[in-house]
Amino acid sequence: MPVPTAIVDTRHVYDWVFGIYVPIGIGVFGFFTVTIIVVTVRFRRRDGRRHRLAGHNEANRLELAYAVVLLCIAAVLLDVTFRAEHLVDTASARERPALTVDVIASRWEWTFRYAGHGITHVSGAVGDAPLVVPVDEPVRFNLTSRDVIHGFWIPQLAFKRDAMPGTVERVTLDFDRTGSFSGACSEYCGIFHSEMVFGVRVLPDRRFDRWLARHGAGPV
Amino acid sequence: MTGAVRPLLIWLAILTTTGTLNAIWTGDLIQTATFAAAVLAVGTLVLFQVLANPDALRRGAPGARGAETIVRASAAAALAAIGLSTLVVGVVFGHFLIDFGAAVLIVGLTRLVLERRAQHAAERAAAQRRAGAEASPRVAGRAGGAPTGEVP
Amino acid sequence: MRLISTDHKTIGINLGVLSLFYFLLGGLFALLMRSQLAEPNNQLLSNGTYDELFTMHGSTMIFLFVTPMALALALYLIPLQIGARTLSAPRAALCGFWLWVCGGLVMQSGWFTASGPGQDGWTSYTPLSTGSYTPGVGQDLWVLGVLLAILGMILIAICIAVTVARRRAPGMTMMRLPVFSWTALVSVLMVIGAFPMMVLVMALLYVDRLGAHIFTGFAGAVDYEDLFWFFGHPVVYVMFFPYLGAAAEAIAVGAHKRWFGYTAFVASMLAFSVLSMSVWGHHMFVTGGVTNQYFAFTSTLLLVPAGIEYFDLVGTLVGGSIVPRCAFLFGITFFIQFLIGGLSGIFLASPVLDYNAYGSYIVVAHFHYTLFAGSIFGFFAGVYHWFPKLTGRLLREGLGRVHLGLLIVGTNLTFLPMFFLGSDGMARRIARYPTHPGWAGLNQLETAGAGLIALAVAVFLLNVVVSLRRPRLAGPDPWLGHTLEWATSSPPPALNFTEPLPPIRSYAPLLDLREAADAAAAADPSDPVPVP
Numbered sequence: 001m002p003v004p005t006a007i008v009d010t011r012h013v014y015d016w017v018f019g020i021y022v023p024i025g026i027g028v029f030g031f032f033t034v035t036i037i038v039v040t041v042r043f044r045r046r047d048g049r050r051h052r053l054a055g056h057n058e059a060n061r062l063e064l065a066y067a068v069v070l071l072c073i074a075a076v077l078l079d080v081t082f083r084a085e086h087l088v089d090t091a092s093a094r095e096r097p098a099l100t101v102d103v104i105a106s107r108w109e110w111t112f113r114y115a116g117h118g119i120t121h122v123s124g125a126v127g128d129a130p131l132v133v134p135v136d137e138p139v140r141f142n143l144t145s146r147d148v149i150h151g152f153w154i155p156q157l158a159f160k161r162d163a164m165p166g167t168v169e170r171v172t173l174d175f176d177r178t179g180s181f182s183g184a185c186s187e188y189c190g191i192f193h194s195e196m197v198f199g200v201r202v203l204p205d206r207r208f209d210r211w212l213a214r215h216g217a218g219p220v
Numbered sequence: 221m222t223g224a225v226r227p228l229l230i231w232l233a234i235l236t237t238t239g240t241l242n243a244i245w246t247g248d249l250i251q252t253a254t255f256a257a258a259v260l261a262v263g264t265l266v267l268f269q270v271l272a273n274p275d276a277l278r279r280g281a282p283g284a285r286g287a288e289t290i291v292r293a294s295a296a297a298a299l300a301a302i303g304l305s306t307l308v309v310g311v312v313f314g315h316f317l318i319d320f321g322a323a324v325l326i327v328g329l330t331r332l333v334l335e336r337r338a339q340h341a342a343e344r345a346a347a348q349r350r351a352g353a354e355a356s357p358r359v360a361g362r363a364g365g366a367p368t369g370e371v372p
Numbered sequence: 373m374r375l376i377s378t379d380h381k382t383i384g385i386n387l388g389v390l391s392l393f394y395f396l397l398g399g400l401f402a403l404l405m406r407s408q409l410a411e412p413n414n415q416l417l418s419n420g421t422y423d424e425l426f427t428m429h430g431s432t433m434i435f436l437f438v439t440p441m442a443l444a445l446a447l448y449l450i451p452l453q454i455g456a457r458t459l460s461a462p463r464a465a466l467c468g469f470w471l472w473v474c475g476g477l478v479m480q481s482g483w484f485t486a487s488g489p490g491q492d493g494w495t496s497y498t499p500l501s502t503g504s505y506t507p508g509v510g511q512d513l514w515v516l517g518v519l520l521a522i523l524g525m526i527l528i529a530i531c532i533a534v535t536v537a538r539r540r541a542p543g544m545t546m547m548r549l550p551v552f553s554w555t556a557l558v559s560v561l562m563v564i565g566a567f568p569m570m571v572l573v574m575a576l577l578y579v580d581r582l583g584a585h586i587f588t589g590f591a592g593a594v595d596y597e598d599l600f601w602f603f604g605h606p607v608v609y610v611m612f613f614p615y616l617g618a619a620a621e622a623i624a625v626g627a628h629k630r631w632f633g634y635t636a637f638v639a640s641m642l643a644f645s646v647l648s649m650s651v652w653g654h655h656m657f658v659t660g661g662v663t664n665q666y667f668a669f670t671s672t673l674l675l676v677p678a679g680i681e682y683f684d685l686v687g688t689l690v691g692g693s694i695v696p697r698c699a700f701l702f703g704i705t706f707f708i709q710f711l712i713g714g715l716s717g718i719f720l721a722s723p724v725l726d727y728n729a730y731g732s733y734i735v736v737a738h739f740h741y742t743l744f745a746g747s748i749f750g751f752f753a754g755v756y757h758w759f760p761k762l763t764g765r766l767l768r769e770g771l772g773r774v775h776l777g778l779l780i781v782g783t784n785l786t787f788l789p790m791f792f793l794g795s796d797g798m799a800r801r802i803a804r805y806p807t808h809p810g811w812a813g814l815n816q817l818e819t820a821g822a823g824l825i826a827l828a829v830a831v832f833l834l835n836v837v838v839s840l841r842r843p844r845l846a847g848p849d850p851w852l853g854h855t856l857e858w859a860t861s862s863p864p865p866a867l868n869f870t871e872p873l874p875p876i877r878s879y880a881p882l883l884d885l886r887e888a889a890d891a892a893a894a895a896d897p898s899d900p901v902p903v904p
């Protein structure tokens with residue numbers, strides 16, 4: 001998968017990093033599992049000898065070389081991670097949003113306020129009016145909480161950010177495909193935490209504009 | 221106990237390094253303070269070891285052991301713990317438990333001090349006896365209600 | 373008398389047996405949770421009950437089982453391994469033990485209050501855990517119980533560290549400390565460095581709950597997390613290193629070869645333990661309140677010392693004369709299973725990946741692969757290895773293999789599907805989940821797996837009962853052990869050693885003797901190598 005560059009699509013960044021980490025991880029797991037099992041079987045006691053006089057108990061040069069190899073692997077992973085993190089956290093913040101939505105978390109609902117359009121949707125334990133966004137346009141979210149910590153998680157985008165009381169977090173996200181997805185609260189927030197879910201509807205541009213016009217009180 | 225604190229010093233040195241890196245990279249005061257607290261805690265332990273025996277800094281194997289006091293039991297230590305816990309629970313459930321817990325704690329701590337005093341007295345006496353003749357293993361008398369003994 | 377004894381073996385056994393009881397209690401809570409999660413939208417348990425269960429499950433496992441059990445192993449074994457007769461400052465250890473006992477009782481006593489026990493997770497984040505959102509005595513008791521238990525464990529740790537410093541036998545340099553003793557020593561250093569912070573945090577949280585409003589606003593919430601995880605991450609390594617040491621001893625003895633790469637191992641343990649005190653912010657990637665890059669950096673570096681342990685494992689096996697008894701098998705299973713936990717940890721150390729995984733079942737899978745599939749297998753390796761030393765009796769090998777087999781299948785059935793559920797968007801700490809394609813089946817697998825784990829634990833308990841009721845005597849050294857605890861009777865006498873200690877020239881003094889005897893025999897072909 002190519003390095004994502006243009007507009008920052010968190011799912012693509014995630015898939016890119018995932019595609020590097022997970023195969024390495026599975027490879028390492030497979031390597032050690034096979035090695036451990038093979039070596040154990042190979043060196044099972046057969047000849048009745050209590051123990052061989054092993055020549056080597058240490059191989060510090062080799063360990064050092066191995067540690068350097070491990071450091072190189074760590075360096076590669078960190079390079080990928082830092083580049084990805086830059087895209088998701090820094091580059092995305094520089095994009096000019098086409099739309100801004102205030103997301104206010106409270107026990108146990110999500111309030112999506114389309115400031116300037118007079119639209120307020122509430123999802124969660126008591127409502128199910130979804131978050132509606134346009135496709136392929138950067139959307140700015142101003143994230144906050146009225147009470148405890150909540151987590152604004154959209155698995156489809158492989159992204160979440162805590163909604164914390166006393167601050168407004170700004171995140172810019174890009175929805176790359178139309179459709180209906182689900183979102184959830186990812187930070188335990190009390191007894192109805194499991195019901196603090198919300199829907200995400202991603203509309204094509206034209207339909208999104210129509211939706212805004214139909215539901216909004218117009219620009220204020 | 222030779223060499224005992226050398227690895228601890230290495231440990232502290234690495235922790236100071238990661239802590240310093242944290243301070244430079246993040247500039248976060250709370251995080252720097254937490255690193256400092258950890259260095260301080262383990263550093264205090266190291267310091268006490270070195271004060272108790274400067275040999276702890278030297279390289280090499282521990283030599284032959286001196287006499288050693290055997291503490292077999294201590295009701296006082298348990299009592300102190302139970303007293304403190306009762307006191308703490310009393311903070312939730314009311315004054316009676318606070319007072320009661322504090323009383324038990326004081327009794328426990330007092331007895332701890334007595335136990336330790338008796339132990340030191342027994343150790344001194346044993347040292348004097350040893351100065352006279354080479355002693356064989358023996359169990360000394362009861363100290364503050366707790367049986368203690370001593371072997372060379 | 374047993375309860376006020378200051379003998380390290382007695383305190384160690386008391387602490388270990390009580391911890392094991394808490395393992396069963398925490399396991400019971402887990403089974404109840406898994407029953408609730410067996411079906412979508414299940415109505416078996418109320419939300420409130422589920423919240424109490426996951427809180428008390430996690431808290432019981434961490435504060436009352438895995439951590440104190442690690443200290444119990446250290447208390448029992450370290451003096452024996454370093455050739456000491458007694459602990460230094462034994463009254464501190466006893467006092468610590470009792471503080472921990474009281475702390476556990478206080479924490480669990482919340483079950484008998486009207487408001488229920490702790491219910492904010494083992495992390496008890498503010499502002500959720502402040503008086504405004506979780507009033508009630510149960511949470512107070514949780515906070516104070518944790519405080520007392522932690523205080524007790526600090527005392528025990530200090531006592532162990534001082535014992536290593538002062539009570540080593542003549543000849544026992546620090547670079548001849550057995551492998552287990554090293555892993556336990558770095559753990560107690562972490563306890564001493566990090567646990568006092570938790571005492572402070574719990575005290576502050578309690579005062580906050582009284583109405584003082586210490587952790588308020590954004591800064592308050594982030595500060596709580598910062599201080600909590602400064603303790604909370606090191607504690608997971610305290611729950612790991614001693615079990616790594618136990619598995620390593622069991623493997624080395626089973627392979628009839630000393631643990632490979634001792635110098636590198638000790639160096640990596642020092643680096644590993646310090647590094648793991650510098651990574652706590654990776655629990656806060658999604659808060660926007662920490663410098664993610666620093667913590668991604670330190671966390672990813674953990675793969676270096678961890679990789680060294682695996683290198684040394686393979687080095688130990690190569691050229692060995694392996695007799696795969698239960699202790700050995702649990703040991704290598706520990707290494708293989710933990711690998712999944714460790715590698716998924718490197719995955720989570722990447723902020724972008726954590727942005728999806730945090731707070732989801734991916735994390736639940738990760739930490740159960742480290743704590744359950746890791747520490748618990750290492751713990752059982754230690755049990756099969758040292759049970760004969762503690763009791764003088766051998767555990768049954770056949771039942772042990774059944775135990776191992778069931779545990780492997782059960783563990784993976786329970787925890788592997790969690791990775792997929794988490795990737796598919798299932799959040800953790802939810803009392804019920806909606807009907808969602810695939811979720812019901814995976815959750816049912818997990819619940820079935822939990823049942824198998826329970827069965828495995830039952831087989832283990834049966835093994836203990838059978839082995840004690842119809843004893844097979846172990847003798848002082850049933851496995852041809854390497855370290856000094858095998859140079860005394862089983863169980864060891866009051867002052868540990870009656871015979872003079874063998875000369876200590878390496879970290880495996882008993883193996884030195886045997887190798888010297890073998891070398892002499894090899895030089896003289898008329899005297900064949902004895903077969904046990």
Ligand code: HEM
Nearest residue numbers: 399402405426430433434438493494743744800801802822
């Ligand atoms: C007997 C097998 C076990 C099963 C079936 C099991 C299952 C579970 C489940 C279902 C959860 C709730 C996940 C959630 O809703 O977030 C959980 C949480 C947890 N488990 Fe286990 N578990 C087991 C053993 C252990 C062990 C041995 C430990 C060792 C330390 C452990 C530590 C934890 C912790 C720390 C939590 C998090 C609690 C929290 O969110 O506050 N578990 N476990």
Ligand SMILES: [Cu+2]
Nearest residue numbers: 150185189196
């Ligand atoms: Cu929430």
